[in-house]
Amino acid sequence: MSLTASITAPARIIRYSAANALADMRHMYTWKTWTFGWLGRMLAQVTFFAFFGHVIGSADQTRYLLVGNAVMTCVIESMMVIVSTTWERRVGTLTLLSAAPAPLSWVFIGRSLQWPVSGTLTSLAALFGLGPAFGVHWRAGQILPVTALVVLTAATTYCFGLFVAAVAFNADGARNIISNATYLLMMAVCGVQVPTSYWPDWVRVVAQAIPLTQTLKAIRSVSGGTGPALVPACWAVLLGVGWLVAASWMFQLMARRGRRTGSMGTGA
Amino acid sequence: MSAIEIRALCRDYGVGRAGDKRTQALSDVDLTVELGEVRGLVGPNGAGKTTLCKILSTVLEATSGSAQVLGHDAATDAATVRRHIGIVFGGDRGLYGRLNARQNLRFWAAMYGLHGAPLRLRVDELLERLGLADRAGDRVDTFSRGMKQRLHLARGLVGDPRVLLLDEPTVGMDPVAARDFRSLVGEMRAEGRTVLITTHDMAEAEAVCDLVTMIDRGRVLLTDTPSAIGEVVPRHERVVAGAVPEQTRQALTALPGVVSVEQEPSGRLRVETADSSVTGTVLRLLVEAGVSDLSTQRPNLEDAYLHLIGDRGMAVG
Incomplete structure (x- = not known):
């Protein structure tokens, strides 16, 4: 396969698979139910946590909690990839995908892209829409870098979520538990509610490998003007690519295991 | 290849x-x-x-x-x-x-x-x-x-x-x-x-x-x-007839060369015979009894399936 083909072939499958993701999104939401249902729920969650800072009476604490929880909304949604990856098995297409020449991972990369896209919009609405209500104001020069970093957070978290989805590939019944447990752990250790310095060293080391820790550090730097945002952003890109490669490898491994054990879906 | x-x-x-x-x-x-x-x-x-x-x-x-x-x-x-x-x-x-x-x-x-x-x-x-x-x-x-x-x-x-x-x-x-x-x-x-x-x-x-x-x-x-x-099933022939009087049915059952006489779910009688000469005798008996709804059959794939696998195979859809 030529270099061009090795890029265009996966890109094509990801694009067609993303059309499937879009169809799912359209089936689940109208713009009204997304805005007043999903977005409303997420803004209520951010408000809940930001209000603690307000009650404490510290503007810094309020800013910390609002930014952390606003960014967390795109993480929650991106981690839905763990759940939607199991849908192929449920609709009976997994057997057919396993018997097709293209790798499974190409399909799964595109199959859940609705989540990071929707998650990005949710986070931006929380940061720029809800922020000023809690005294978190944004200068014009901050909007573009923060937007780019939120996109990076959603994208790299999606890559991490794909890896977890691949690990949980054969645990169909536990998909919701795994998804929820993973993002709650991230919420605890990645600097969303409390600084990473709160945790023991070994937890901090683990947290550094999760892209959210890096992107959140970068967003807080831009938001508070406290340090360089480029270094953690570059780390996040590297980690995202690493998790994506690991996810592709894990999907191959799980497919091989499934072929051996007979768990690659029943006849469609 | x-x-x-x-x-x-x-x-x-x-x-x-x-x-x-x-x-x-x-x-x-x-x-x-x-x-x-x-x-x-x-x-x-x-x-x-x-x-x-x-x-x-x-x-x-x-x-x-x-x-x-x-x-x-x-x-x-x-x-x-x-x-x-x-x-x-x-x-x-x-x-x-x-x-x-x-x-x-x-x-x-x-x-x-x-x-x-x-x-x-x-x-x-x-x-x-x-x-x-x-x-x-x-x-x-x-x-x-x-x-x-x-x-x-x-x-x-x-x-x-x-x-x-x-x-x-x-x-x-x-x-x-x-x-x-x-x-x-x-x-x-x-x-x-x-x-x-x-x-x-x-x-x-x-x-x-x-x-x-x-x-x-x-x-x-x-x-x-x-x-x-x-052809795997025994080389029986089959006569299927409707509205067969009970007396004729008993006569068919007693006829040498008749392997089995069974009623189908439709109510028609299915008579398995050992060879074509017996089939001729069965047909004559039925015609003499006034039966006009008659047909003869050779074993087909379904008969072979039932013969080899048994009724268990037909119980699933």
Whole structure:
């Protein structure tokens, strides 16, 4: 396969698979139910946590909690990839995908892209829409870098979520538990509610490998003007690519295991 | 080179909560399907038909033995095998219901390496050929069972496979849709494709297959033409008659050379005879008794199926 083909072939499958993701999104939401249902729920969650800072009476604490929880909304949604990856098995297409020449991972990369896209919009609405209500104001020069970093957070978290989805590939019944447990752990250790310095060293080391820790550090730097945002952003890109490669490898491994054990879906 | 070559194929499954007990889905299966052949694989549920299809389509590994498609081993050269095969499963599942028919086929065409104009042409050609062009833009969720099955076949053909594996493709179809599907299988044969079709439906196997392999409990019982398999049952002839008086029935039962006299669910009497001279005697008796609703039959594939596998095979649908 030529270099061009090795890029265009996966890109094509990801694009067609993303059309499937879009169809799912359209089936689940109208713009009204997304805005007043999903977005409303997420803004209520951010408000809940930001209000603690307000009650404490510290503007810094309020800013910390609002930014952390606003960014967390795109993480929650991106981690839905763990759940939607199991849908192929449920609709009976997994057997057919396993018997097709293209790798499974190409399909799964595109199959859940609705989540990071929707998650990005949710986070931006929380940061720029809800922020000023809690005294978190944004200068014009901050909007573009923060937007780019939120996109990076959603994208790299999606890559991490794909890896977890691949690990949980054969645990169909536990998909919701795994998804929820993973993002709650991230919420605890990645600097969303409390600084990473709160945790023991070994937890901090683990947290550094999760892209959210890096992107959140970068967003807080831009938001508070406290340090360089480029270094953690570059780390996040590297980690995202690493998790994506690991996810592709894990999907191959799980497919091989499934072929051996007979768990690659029943006849469609 | 054969299209499909299976030698001493075995597949075990772990059963029970711990998976420590083993059950054998396939046991020492040998099977050869020649290029361009339409081969039927018939047997009851649990016979091993779907397991065999899964191994050939590379989604399941055999415990031992070998399965080759067009000379490529399904275990060690799976990537090549996948490029040469198309799979069609029966039933509603296996399609993306929220996409339309064209989007479904475009996705699968991309999975088989097509792109650009060839992809669009292939998809449009298949939609036209399978009679789905008018509904190409409609969501698959809104399709009837027959239309979904045609889309399944189109999906199976999108990679232009030389070998097609059809696993219970007409299950749940109404008779008209099933007949149309069979004529499509005939077209596949005319194009020189090799087709392996699994079914419970003896009429279907008789209608479309060059050869039929009977399989039960993971073992191949026999392989032959549908008509030759009919000869496997004892060479009895059969007379079927309606409105037979009780006295005549008793006379038939007592007649030398009559093997059995049974009432069919329809109420008609089925008389099995040892040879054609006895059949003549039975017919004369019935005519003399004023019976005009009469027919004679030779054993068919269904009789052979029942003879070899027993009533257990017919209890599943």
